[in-house]
Amino acid sequence: MRKVAIVGAGQAGMPVAFGLLAQGYEVAIFTNRSPDDVRGGRVMSSQCMFAEALDVERRLGLNFWDDECPPVQGIGFALPNPDQPDTKAVDWSGRLDREAQATDQRVKMPYWLELFAQRGGKLIMEDVGVAELERITQEYDLTMLAAGKGEVVKLFERDDQRSMYDKPQRALALTYVHGLEPTPEYSRVSFNFIPGVGEYFVFPSLTLSGPCDIMVFEGVPGGPLDRFRDAKTPEAHLEQSVSFLREFLPWEGDRARNVELTDAQGYLSGAFPPTVRKPVLTLPSGRIVLGLGDAVVVNDPITGQGSNNAAKAAQVYLDSILQHGEGAFDRNWMQATFERYWDYANLVVRWTNSMLKPPTESSFALLTSAQQSPALAHFLANSFNHPPVLFPAWEDLNAAQALIEQTRSQSVAA
Structure with a gap:
């Protein structure tokens, strides 16, 4: 043996x-x-x-939690309008072919x-x-x-x-909550990208007290989303989470009007390279x-x-x-x-x-073109399951444009 x-x-x-x-x-x-x-x-x-x-x-x-864990059925992407931050310049979502889970x-x-x-x-x-x-x-x-x-x-x-x-690229924070309003049509990972500030994404999960949602904050160091260092209590951490959403992502702030922490240990902050x-x-x-x-x-x-x-x-x-x-x-x-x-x-x-750097021409073309192409949105959503399918298009503009053209005429089953 x-x-x-x-x-x-x-x-x-x-x-x-x-x-x-x-x-x-x-x-x-x-x-x-x-x-x-x-x-x-x-x-x-x-x-x-x-x-x-x-x-x-x-x-x-x-796989002991398939029946309990709320499904993640898609991926959404939003980019605020720089001239009107309370509106979205880019907004799309795509269904996953097979559901994800977060236990x-x-x-x-x-x-x-x-x-x-x-x-x-x-x-x-x-x-x-x-x-x-x-x-x-x-x-x-x-x-x-x-x-x-x-x-x-x-x-x-x-x-x-x-x-x-060789240094942390984001100040990170997690907030596990009950009471978040669900997304319409199907559940998803809702990604929000704010150039120069950071990223926020949120998705359904299963925790000790049952179904919940996990808020993930990624702040550019020194920026307005790098705000959790001094949040020493659960209440302070939750307040920093919700106040950021209200100010920078009002559509996400609306969903979070009635949230509360899942438990006194349901939060975390830190950074690593x-x-x-x-x-x-x-x-x-x-x-x-x-x-x-x-x-x-x-x-x-x-x-x-x-x-x-x-x-x-x-x-x-x-x-x-x-x-x-x-x-x-x-x-x-x-x-x-x-x-x-x-x-x-x-x-x-x-x-x-x-993703920790400003987008390249190729990645920006893919992320923005998906708003007009349900098939491209579907492709990008499912790339989270197997990221290598993004290459070479993610890094090569010609390949990105070819992928955009290829998906433009395709239809996606509901």
Whole structure:
């Protein structure tokens, strides 16, 4: 029986653990938070997951919230009119072919952890640093680090060639609310882009107290949306959220007239630089650790790909481990496994990083032309499920114009 250790109990590590456990591997998860700690803690992310990522969970039998979680049925895009900020210069929406979901990780991860232990996995509560990694790598055939935060993640070397930014590009905030008025016709991720100020998007979710909506604020540092640093209480955080919408996005402010926080822990703020790290960590002893998920590729949430990337990375790593059989988990295998994932993730990173800069001619043409083309709006909405389909049009004006022409005459089924 091969033994695998996973440090971190999140969206990337847990599916790998369940997949290996089902195939007869001895699997241990190391985490410093118990299921009750997670349930009773602060919200961790916004985690809107599209169909391909949800399929990873479904294949492993981990989709326990399909009947409870309110569906996300489309994507909407709005750009305020610079001359009349209370009106929209661009406004379109497109239906998803397959629904998305956003389940609060305080709901999902504790349940998964408890189920993992029930199925025979080893759940070990421990703070893991270098000394602990040295011990773990001696005891297990393969050690993966799948934690997205903490000092241990910083042990992985930043990949300067693959990392565009070395500073946070947005001041980030999450606000989980009840009482938001729904969008007409169908539920959606409602994206609002305010040049020079930042972005706001909101979508339905499931939290501890039932269906809710998650507001996500992305503020240009130092600008009027960089306003949550001094909001030290839940009430202050909610007031900053709603007051911003009333001032800058009145149509969203109208929807939020009667909102209240889902719970006293239903908010978060902070900032981090989007970073790609080298996937193999060499310990002082010479033993090696493989990075997974946010430990090695962490994106700004502006494109909503974090949990999607994590699930897709989990599938790649799980397949690679199972296909490897009794082979040694050496440095070459680790690097090759990561590169298989990077073949997909590099385009997601490029797309996400581009959204943090002023739009290019090609991306602006696509985003604005979708208002007159339901087929293009449908294409762009569904690209969130598989972002590589955006290329080369996202970066190449000729390809963008060809895509616009191609979709102009197409019709979309209601």
